[in-house]
Amino acid sequence: MVSEGGHGPQTSGEYIQHHLQNLQVCKDEAGEWVWNHCAGNPMTVNVDSMFWSILLGLVFVVWFRSAAKKSSADKPGRLQALVEIIVDFIDGCVKDTFHGKSRLIAPLGLTIFVWVFLMNLMDLIPVDWIPLIAGAAGIPYMKVVPTTDVNITFGMSIAVFFLIIFYTIKNKGILGFVAELTLHPIAPPTKGLGLIAAPLIIAFNFILEIVALIAKPVSLSLRLFGNMFAGELIFILIALLGIYQLPLHFGWAVFHVLIVTLQAFIFMMLTIVYLSLASESH
Amino acid sequence: MDINLTLIGQSIAMLVFVWFCMKFIWPPILGAIEERQEQITEGLAAADRGQKKLEQATAEAEGIIVDARKQATGILDQAHSFANEIVSEGKSDGVKERDRQLAAAKADIEQEANRAREELRGEVSAIAIASAEKILQREIDAKQHEDILSKLAAEL
Numbered sequence: 001m002v003s004e005g006g007h008g009p010q011t012s013g014e015y016i017q018h019h020l021q022n023l024q025v026c027k028d029e030a031g032e033w034v035w036n037h038c039a040g041n042p043m044t045v046n047v048d049s050m051f052w053s054i055l056l057g058l059v060f061v062v063w064f065r066s067a068a069k070k071s072s073a074d075k076p077g078r079l080q081a082l083v084e085i086i087v088d089f090i091d092g093c094v095k096d097t098f099h100g101k102s103r104l105i106a107p108l109g110l111t112i113f114v115w116v117f118l119m120n121l122m123d124l125i126p127v128d129w130i131p132l133i134a135g136a137a138g139i140p141y142m143k144v145v146p147t148t149d150v151n152i153t154f155g156m157s158i159a160v161f162f163l164i165i166f167y168t169i170k171n172k173g174i175l176g177f178v179a180e181l182t183l184h185p186i187a188p189p190t191k192g193l194g195l196i197a198a199p200l201i202i203a204f205n206f207i208l209e210i211v212a213l214i215a216k217p218v219s220l221s222l223r224l225f226g227n228m229f230a231g232e233l234i235f236i237l238i239a240l241l242g243i244y245q246l247p248l249h250f251g252w253a254v255f256h257v258l259i260v261t262l263q264a265f266i267f268m269m270l271t272i273v274y275l276s277l278a279s280e281s282h
Numbered sequence: 283m284d285i286n287l288t289l290i291g292q293s294i295a296m297l298v299f300v301w302f303c304m305k306f307i308w309p310p311i312l313g314a315i316e317e318r319q320e321q322i323t324e325g326l327a328a329a330d331r332g333q334k335k336l337e338q339a340t341a342e343a344e345g346i347i348v349d350a351r352k353q354a355t356g357i358l359d360q361a362h363s364f365a366n367e368i369v370s371e372g373k374s375d376g377v378k379e380r381d382r383q384l385a386a387a388k389a390d391i392e393q394e395a396n397r398a399r400e401e402l403r404g405e406v407s408a409i410a411i412a413s414a415e416k417i418l419q420r421e422i423d424a425k426q427h428e429d430i431l432s433k434l435a436a437e438l
Contacts, residue, residue, distance in 0.1 A: 024286075026286075038286075039284070040284060041284075041286070042284070042285070042286050042287070043286070043287060044284070044286035044287055044288070045286065045287045045288055045291060046286065046288040049288055049292075050288055050291050050292070050295075053292060053295060054295055057295060057296075057299045060299070061299060061302055061303070061307070064303070064307045064311070065302075065306055065307055067311060068306065068307045068310040068311045069310070071310050071311050071313075071314035071315075072314055072317075073314055073317035073318040073320075073321050074318075076314075076318075083311060084311060084314070084315055087308070087311045087312060087315065088315055091312060091315075103304060104300075104304060106308060106312075107300060107303040107304035107307065107308035108300050108303075108304070110303055110307070110308060111296070111299050111300045111303040112300075115296075115299065146292075149288065150285070151285060151286060151288035151289040151292060152288065152289075152292045154285065154289050154292075155288065155289040155290065155291065155292025155293040155295075155296065156292060156293070156296050158289065158293050159292075159293040159296045159297055159300075162293075
């Protein structure tokens with residue numbers, strides 16, 4: 001696949017670059033919304049990522065809501081059984097990790113797992129199909145896997161980050177949150193000459209803990225992004241091979257099914273772990 | 283690869299989806315699962331109870347059958363012995379009746395014979411008297427000679 005969208009012959013580099021380019025709309029200096037001239041502009045929306053992400057989120061919501069509406073204790077249908085297996089699986093994961101009571105953590109885990117899974121699953125659609133259709137419809141760029149967009153993964157992990165802070169403050173109070181940041185891992189001395197060293201120790205703890213706190217969302221999002229981006233890139237490279245791509249594509253796709261599921265599971269599991277840490281005193 | 287507004291958009295989308303899931307998806311599905319789990323547990327317990335009851339009932343029925351069989355055998359034995367009794371009773375009754383009737387018949391016969399003998403004796407003595415009268419051609423005082431006549435009759 002060396003040419004597409006009627007742009008004439010492309011080099012491999014251009015092909016790859018084209019596939020990694022988001023469809024963007026941004027507000028330029030003049031205050032106008034413009035398409036695809038957005039490099040370095042923070043007031044940009046990656047329209048394709050947002051579109052696919054929200055579309056897949058709606059798929060999740062509609063699918064599970066219809067199952068929830070039909071759910072009863074009677075004999076479940078096939079689709080309901082699948083939904084219930086997923087729900088039961090996540091309920092088990094949450095109960096294994098988190099022993100308190102929370103109305104949020106389990107639904108959060110379910111949403112993250114299914115949503116991230118669906119977004120990752122877009123990676124298995126051959127890389128040219130949707131961009132070709134979009135090109136035919138006059139859309140120049142179309143990146144179909146939202147989780148290969150660092151904004152998407154960061155958006156999710158930052159939401160989780162705020163939930164972590166919210167839950168820590170809710171369960172331990174502001175003072176508890178501050179104490180968690182300053183009194184670990186080295187307890188500052190509270191009497192005698194050591195008091196002089198206390199501010200130093202608190203500062204040291206604070207730097208350490210703040211890094212640990214911020215590392216949570218960063219690692220959460222970069223792990224997902226890195227895995228999916230690398231997988232997508234390899235699909236693109238395989239697609240460059242012409243007819244030889246078929247066995248390679250198949251092999252990588254089979255392997256990628258594992259990554260798709262595993263990354264969704266890891267993102268969910270770590271979110272559950274972080275939130276249970278925020279809710280339980282250690 | 284720049285960080286841009288998409289990040290905020292995605293955060294908001296995520297919070298909305300999570301809220302929706304928390305409100306409208308998770309509770310009914312988990313509720314249904316838990317309800318079904320309860321029903322299954324109850325069903326299994328009920329099946330267990332049913333099994334036990336069945337076993338009990340079978341054992342009870344077997345006991346009843348054994349009892350009934352014993353009773354039936356008892357009744358049969360009783361009936362047999364009763365029948366035997368009736369038969370033997372009947373036999374002995376028959377024998378008794380036969381003996382009685384035999385005895386009665388014998389007594390009747392004897393009585394009849396005696397009567398006939400007496401009659402005969404009377405007649406014979408009357409004939410003897412008549413013949414003696416005729417022979418003697420005279421009145422014989424029957425009363426006077428009764429001892430002789432009865433001796434005669436006895437000899438006959």
